[in-house]
Amino acid sequence: MPIPAERRRSFLARQVATMALSHVQVDTPMAIVRASAWSNSLMRMGVHLPLFVIHDIGVMLSMTRGAGGYTIRAREAQLARIQLPPPLKPLLEQYRKLLENIAASEVTERLAGLRLRDEMVAVLLSRILGDTYNRWRDRSKSAGAEPLPLDLGILGEIDFADHFRDFDPRGLWTFAEHLVAQSMHIYTQVELIDLDTVRLLGLFKEDSASGSEALGGAIDLVDLFAALGSPEANDVANFSLDLLPSVLETRRSTGAQTFAVD
Structure with missing residues (x-):
């Protein structure tokens, strides 16, 4: 069941559209449902981040890398369809390197072995990304925020690139640039857990x-x-x-x- 036509400009559609930039992939369709739960918990703490970064780092905190877990790679087919501006390609490569560094951390590996409940993953995400969010100077970063549905029937078959074309991506590009600029701080926050x-x-x-x-x-x-x-x-x-x-x-x-x- 795709997002209804009347909700194509909704907060939900905008959030799932950002998943075209996700670089952490898993075989289970429940990953995006869990990411939505983490996003909802983060919103209750006043942190409103694009879903792709919540998904990517949250998955690394809760699953092991490799067989039966996650892999780090771009969604090339999705990126090809959204026609990335040339300056964004090196930014996404730097984002991938940040994810590789986080994945290589012993802290991340040990957290993944604890099988943390969703509320704890959300709190860890807030510890890791909270400062980055607060330093993000975008007045519209929480505009229209509302809880995301935790329904696999809605989230499981969404075409991210299709929804991406419904929105002005300039704010997302600015966030990607800001995220990469905060890479060292983000990695340090992981190590301090x-x-x-x-x-x-x-x-x-x-x-x-x-x-x-x-x-x-x-x-x-x-x-x-x-x-x-x-x-x-x-x-x-x-x-x-x-x-x-x-x-x-x-x-x-x-x-x-x-x-x-x-």
């Missing part, structure tokens, strides 16, 4: 039917964001993870005992 804090926060999963919504509120996301940036939280995380095996062993060895009474 404290893995112990992420691991500890990841232990607090909800297994109930409503678990996926347990950390979905704006306050919860802000709290997670603050925790990931707090040196005190990092110290607590290190101590807690060191203590956890002893606590679990104590719980296993001290069960309730019953005695027969004659």
Whole structure:
């Protein structure tokens, strides 16, 4: 089910159109649905970024590279159809190099092995890209923003290049230039992620039917964001993870005992 004709100029159509610039590819069609969920969470934190960069870096934080995971390569057929201006080709090559550097980081590899829930991926994206967003001097960067649908029936069969032609791309080209200029800062933010804090926060999963919504509120996301940036939280995380095996062993060895009474 494609985007209806009456919504071809919508925020949804504009966001999926940016996916023509995506350089991270996966076999699963659910990747764009997850990227939309990350985008929605980022919007609740006041961060409004083009979907392609949310998708690309988010996938690298949540999936491994290679067989069964993701590959880094341009969507050549899509790019050919949108007729990139000549100055954009070297910019996209620099963007690809940024993604290669992020993918090569040990932090990224270890995060991908943690199987993070979507809310945590969104918070990590905010840590990595938040400054880049705030430094992006485009007054229209949040114009028309609205939650994206999490419906594979809508998102799964979209022709990105077809929708790209419906919009003036000059703002997107400016963002691509800004993104590349921020490459070193973005990579540094990845390297500064404290893995112990992420691991500890990841232990607090909800297994109930409503678990996926347990950390979905704006306050919860802000709290997670603050925790990931707090040196005190990092110290607590290190101590807690060191203590956890002893606590679990104590719980296993001290069960309730019953005695027969004659």
